[in-house]
Amino acid sequence: MAEIRLQHLAHSYSAHPAGPEDYAIREMDHIWEQGGAYALLGPSGCGKSTLLNIISGLLSPSHGQVLFDGKVVNELPPEQRNIAQVFQFPVVYDTMTVFDNLAFPLRNQGKSEEQVHARVQEVAEVLDLQRLLQRKARNLSADEKQKVSMGRGLVRDDVSAILFDEPLTVIDPHLKWKLRRKLKQIHEQFNITMVYVTHDQLEASTFADKIAVMYGGQIVQFGTPRELFERPAHTFVGYFIGSPGMNLVDVQPERGGVGFGGIHVPLSEALQARIAQGGWQRLQIGIRPEFIRVWDEGFEAALHSERVHLEDLGTYKILTLLLGGQTFKVRLPEDRTVPEGTVFISFPAQWLMVYADDRLLEVKP
Amino acid sequence: MNKVQNNKAWWLVLPVFLLVAFSAVIPMMTVVNYSVQDIFDQSSRYFVGADWYRQVLQDPRLHDSLLRQFIYSGCVLLIEIPLGIAIALTMPAKGRWSSLCLIVMAIPLLIPWNVVGTIWQIFGRADIGLLGYTLNAMGISYNYASNTVDAWVTVLVMDVWHWTSLVALLCYSGLRAIPDVYYQAARIDRASNWAVFRHIQLPKMKSVLLIAVMLRFMDSFMIYTEPFVLTGGGPGNATTFLSQTLTQMAVGQFDLGPAAAFSLVYFLIILLVSWLFYTAMTHNDKQG
Numbered sequence: 001m002a003e004i005r006l007q008h009l010a011h012s013y014s015a016h017p018a019g020p021e022d023y024a025i026r027e028m029d030h031i032w033e034q035g036g037a038y039a040l041l042g043p044s045g046c047g048k049s050t051l052l053n054i055i056s057g058l059l060s061p062s063h064g065q066v067l068f069d070g071k072v073v074n075e076l077p078p079e080q081r082n083i084a085q086v087f088q089f090p091v092v093y094d095t096m097t098v099f100d101n102l103a104f105p106l107r108n109q110g111k112s113e114e115q116v117h118a119r120v121q122e123v124a125e126v127l128d129l130q131r132l133l134q135r136k137a138r139n140l141s142a143d144e145k146q147k148v149s150m151g152r153g154l155v156r157d158d159v160s161a162i163l164f165d166e167p168l169t170v171i172d173p174h175l176k177w178k179l180r181r182k183l184k185q186i187h188e189q190f191n192i193t194m195v196y197v198t199h200d201q202l203e204a205s206t207f208a209d210k211i212a213v214m215y216g217g218q219i220v221q222f223g224t225p226r227e228l229f230e231r232p233a234h235t236f237v238g239y240f241i242g243s244p245g246m247n248l249v250d251v252q253p254e255r256g257g258v259g260f261g262g263i264h265v266p267l268s269e270a271l272q273a274r275i276a277q278g279g280w281q282r283l284q285i286g287i288r289p290e291f292i293r294v295w296d297e298g299f300e301a302a303l304h305s306e307r308v309h310l311e312d313l314g315t316y317k318i319l320t321l322l323l324g325g326q327t328f329k330v331r332l333p334e335d336r337t338v339p340e341g342t343v344f345i346s347f348p349a350q351w352l353m354v355y356a357d358d359r360l361l362e363v364k365p
Numbered sequence: 366m367n368k369v370q371n372n373k374a375w376w377l378v379l380p381v382f383l384l385v386a387f388s389a390v391i392p393m394m395t396v397v398n399y400s401v402q403d404i405f406d407q408s409s410r411y412f413v414g415a416d417w418y419r420q421v422l423q424d425p426r427l428h429d430s431l432l433r434q435f436i437y438s439g440c441v442l443l444i445e446i447p448l449g450i451a452i453a454l455t456m457p458a459k460g461r462w463s464s465l466c467l468i469v470m471a472i473p474l475l476i477p478w479n480v481v482g483t484i485w486q487i488f489g490r491a492d493i494g495l496l497g498y499t500l501n502a503m504g505i506s507y508n509y510a511s512n513t514v515d516a517w518v519t520v521l522v523m524d525v526w527h528w529t530s531l532v533a534l535l536c537y538s539g540l541r542a543i544p545d546v547y548y549q550a551a552r553i554d555r556a557s558n559w560a561v562f563r564h565i566q567l568p569k570m571k572s573v574l575l576i577a578v579m580l581r582f583m584d585s586f587m588i589y590t591e592p593f594v595l596t597g598g599g600p601g602n603a604t605t606f607l608s609q610t611l612t613q614m615a616v617g618q619f620d621l622g623p624a625a626a627f628s629l630v631y632f633l634i635i636l637l638v639s640w641l642f643y644t645a646m647t648h649n650d651k652q653g
Contacts, residue, residue, distance in 0.1 A: 058549050079555040091550040093564040104564075108555040152554060 002068040002160035004032040004055060004193065009064035011050055017062075024050045026217040027063065032161070032195060034069075037187045039204035040197045042214035043240065048197045051214070052163050055195070056085045068160050084153035085163040089170060090145035094138040098129060101137050102151045109156070123155045126186060143171045147179070154186060161193035168203065180207055201241050213237045229288070230351075235358045238286045244318060244329045246286045248355070258285060258354070261324025263303060265347065270363040271354055280356040289318070289331040291351035295344040302344040310338055321345065399625035417626035427627065429602065430610040431634075434586060437521070437606060441585040444525050446578060449532025450570070454562075456537055467537075470530040482594025485523045489595075509596060513603040520592050520604050524585060532577045539573035540566060575646045579639055586635055607631060 011025040020026060024047045032038055040048050053059040055066060057078035065072050073081055084105075093101050102120045111119075124130045127147045132140065137148060146167060153162050164183075168176045184207060187194050196207050204211050205225035212222045213236070220234035221227075232238035238246030251258035253275050257267040265285060267275070275283065295302055305323040312334075319330040319338055323345070330345070332338070354361045400417055404410040421427060452470075457463045476484070489509050491497040500507040509519040543565065551561045589608040592598065598605035611631065615624035 053549075056553065058552065078549075078552045083553065085549070085553045087546045087550060089544075089546060091547055093568075095564060095568045104556070104560075105554040108557070108560070149550075152550075 002193065003034045003070075004161060004195075005067040005070070006030040006055075007065040007067060009054065009061050009066065011047075011054060011059065011061045011063070023217050025054070025061070028219055030212070030219055030222070032193055034193055035191045036193055037184070037207060037209050038193075038195045039208035039211045040195055040214060041199065041201060041204040041211050041240075043199055046214045047217040048199075048214050049165055052085070052165050052195065052197050055161070056083045056163055057081045058085075082156075082158065082160050083163065084156060084159045084161070086150050086153040086165065086167045088166040090142060090149040092137040092140070092145045092148050094136070096137055097133065098124075098135055098137055098140070098148055099133040101148050102129075102133075102155050105152055105156050119155055119157070123151045126154070126182060127151050143175055146170055150179075150183075157190060157192075159192060161195060164194065164196040166197055166199070168198075176203075177206075183207060213240065215240070231360065232286070232353065233360045235284060235286060235355050238288070238353070238355075242288055242290075244289050244331070246288050246353075247292070247328045248284050248286045249324075249326045249328075251283050251285050253283065258283065260285075261326060263324035265352070267352075267354065268349065268363070271361060274361045274363055275354065275356070282357055284355040284358075285347075286353040286355055287347050287351055289329045291348060292328065292330045293346045293348060294319070294330060294332065294336075294338065295346065298342075298344045302346055305343050305345050307338060307340060307343050319343070396625045396628055399621050400629055401626075403622055413622070417622045418630070421623050421627045421630060424623075426602075427607075427610060430605055430607050433603075433605070434607045437588070438582055438585045440521055441524055441528075442578060442581055444521070445529045445532050445581055446574070448525065449529050449577065450536050450574075452529065452533040453536035453540055454566070456533070458541065467534070470533055470537075473527050473530050474534075476527070478590035479594050481523060481527050482591040485519060485526075485591070486595050489519050511600050513600055516596050516600055516604050520595060523591055523595065524588070527591070528581060528584070532581065535573040535577045536570055539570035543569045571646065575643065578642055578646070582642060583635055583639060586638070 007029055008027055009025060009029070010023055010027040012023045014022050017023055040051065042048050050059065054061045057066075057073070057076060057080075060074065065074055067073065068081065078085075093104060096104065099120055102123055103116045106116045106119060120133075121130075124133055127150065129144075129147055129151060132144060137145065140148065150164075150167060153164075168179060171179060180203065183194070183196075186192075196204070198204050198207075208225075210222060210224055211228055212219045213228065213234070214220070215234065215236040221232065221237045223231075223233075228237055228241050232241065232246060235246070235248055238248060249260050251260045251265065254264060257265050257272065258275070259265060298304070303323060305321040305328065308320040308322050308327070310320070311318045314334075316334055317332045317336060319332055321328045321330060321343055328345075401412060401414060402410050403413050456466045456470075473481075488494045489497045489507075491501050491508055497507055497509075506512075507515050509515045547565050547569075548561065551565060556564070587608055588606055589612070592604045592606060593609060596604045598609050608631075611624060611627055614620050614627065
C-alpha cells in the first residue's frame with residue numbers, strides 16, 4: 001500500500017518531441033493518496049492508459065519521476081513495483097484452471113500452498129467464481145474471463161495499488177453495475193489504493209471518491225464528482241461531464257460584466273477585476289443546463305430568449321433556446337411546460353462560471 | 366414446409382466431382398486394383414486377394430526401411446521443432462532486422478529438393494567440399510559415402526538446414542499474433558521467462574505447432590529426392606528410406622502388385638500417425 005506521487009511527469013512516444021502536441025502526457029504533478037478510490041476519466045486518446053502504464057512501470061516516462069511512498073521507482077520494472085493491473089481485455093492463462101490462474105501471482109511470489117489456497121478461495125468468493133475454480137480458463141465466457149483477470153489483480157493483498165484500465169468494457173451492462181459494486185466493497189474491505197481508468201462518467205462517479213479528469217495529456221481537474229459538476233475547473237470538464245454538457249459561449253468584456261450578441265451578462269466586481277487583468281486569448285461563460293432558471297413571466301433583468309425546441313426524454317426535458325445568436329440547452333423537470341415563442345431566463349450568479357483560455361477564473365469570496 | 370425439388374443443382378457439383386475423381390479417386394483405385402491382382406497385360410490378369418499384402422508385410426527389406434524411416438522422422442521432429450521454436454523466440458519482433466531475418470529464413474525453403482541434395486553432396490565431399498575438406502583437415506575422419514553414421518548425420522543436417530525455417534516461420538507468425546497485453550499481464554503477475562513461455566507463448570503457438578509437426582512428419586516420412594541425390598540410399602542400405610524402397614520395387618524391379626500393396630500400407634501409416642499427432646495435440650482442448 002502506498003501513496004503514489006507523480007513529479008514533473010511527462011511522456012512522449014516520439015524520440016525527439018518537437019512541441020507540446022508530441023506529448024501523450026504533458027508535464028504534471030499529481031498525488032494519489034494511500035487508500036483512495038480514484039477514477040481517471042477522459043476521452044479516448046487523452047493519455048489515460050499511458051499514465052496508468054507509467055505508474056505500473058510497463059512504460060518508462062521520458063521526463064519526471066514516479067514515487068511510491070516517497071521513493072523513486074522509475075528504474076523499477078513492474079514485477080518489482082508490487083502493483084496489480086487489470087486490462088481492458090481479459091487476459092487469462094488458457095491452459096490453466098481458474099484456480100491456477102488466480103493462484104499464479106501468489107505462486108510467483110513464493111507463497112505457501114496453504115496461503116495460496118486460502119487467498120484464492122477468498123477472492124473467488126468475492127467475485128462469485130467458486131463454481132468455476134476447476135474449469136479450464138479458455139472455456140469461460142468473456143465476462144467470466146474478465147472476472148478471473150480482475151481476480152488475479154485482487155489476489156495479492158500486499159500490493160501498492162491496483163490499477164484498472166477500463167476493465168468493464170467487455171462486460172454485460174447488468175453485470176457491470178454488480179462488478180463495480182464489488183470493486184467498491186473490495187476497496188472498503190482491503191483499503192488498497194485503486195485507480196480506475198474509464199471514459200464513462202457514470203462509472204467514474206459510482207466507483208471513485210475523487211475523479212481526475214484528463215484532457216490532452218493533462219489532468220485538468222481533480223475533485224469529487226460533485227465538485228466536477230458544480231465547479232468545472234476547465235471548459236472540457238464542463239462539456240464532458242453532465243448530460244447534456246455545460247453551455248459555453250464566447251464573450252467580450254463589457255462595462256459591468258461581459259456580453260455576447262447584444263446580450264449583457266452582469267458579473268461580480270471581483271470577477272470583473274480578474275477579467276480586467278487581461279491578456280486572455282479567449283473568454284467564455286459557462287452554465288450548466290440544470291442551473292439556468294426559466295421564468296413564467298418576464299421581469300426587468302430577465303433575458304428574452306427564443307424557444308427552438310423541447311425534447312422529452314421521459315424522465316426530464318431538454319429545452320433548446322436561442323439567445324444572442326447562441327444556442328443554450330436547459331434541463332427541466334418532466335412536469336414543466338414551456339410556452340412557445342419567447343422564454344424568460346436568468347443565469348444565477350452562483351452557477352455562472354467564467355473561463356479564460358479554458359480555465360476557470362477563480363475569485364476569493 | 367415444402368421442399369423445392371430442383372435436380373438441376375447437381376450439374377453445379379459435377380465439375381468438382383470430376384476434378385476429384387480424375388485427380389484422386391481414379392488413380393487411387395488404380396493402385397487398389399493393382400494391389401489385389403497380378404497383371405501381365407490387358408488380357409492376362411489374375412485376382413490374387415491379399416497375397417501381395419502378405420508378401421509385403423513379411424518382407425524384411427521393408428521392415429528395415431520402415432524402422433529407418435521412423436527413426437529418421439523422429440529425429441527430424443525432435444531436432445526441428447525445438448530448434449524452430451528457439452529460433453522464432455530469438456528473432457526480432459519488428460524493425461529492419463526482422464525483415465532481414467525473415468528473408469534469410471525463407472531462402473532454404475525456396476531451393477528445389479534435388480538442388481539441396483546436390484549442394485550437400487558437394488559441400489560434404491572430402492576432396493573438394495568445404496565441409497568435408499575442413500573436417501578431414503581438422504583430423505576428423507568424415508566420409509558420408511562410406512560411413513553409415515556420417516551418411517545419417519549428413520542427411521539429417523541437410524533436412525534440418527532445409528526445413529527448420531518452415532517451423533521457425535510458422536512459430537514466428539504464431540508468436541506475433543499474441544497481443545502485448547499478455548506479456549504485460551505476465552510482468553505484473555511476476556511471471557518468470559519460463560512461465561511466460563510455458564503458459565502464454567506455447568499455448569498460443571499450439572495451432573501453428575500442430576501444422577508444423579504434421580507437415581514435417583509427413584514430408585520427412587515421404588523423403589526421397591535429397592537422400593537419393595546425396596547418398597543414393599547408401600552406404601549399403603543405411604539411408605534407404607521407405608519411398609526409395611518403394612521406387613526400387615515399382616520402377617526398378619517392376620513388381621507393380623507388391624508395390625501397389627505397399628503404397629497403400631504406406632499411405633495408411635502416414636494417415637494413422639498424423640491422426641495420432643492430431644488427436645494427441647488437440648485432446649486437451651475438449652476438456653472443460
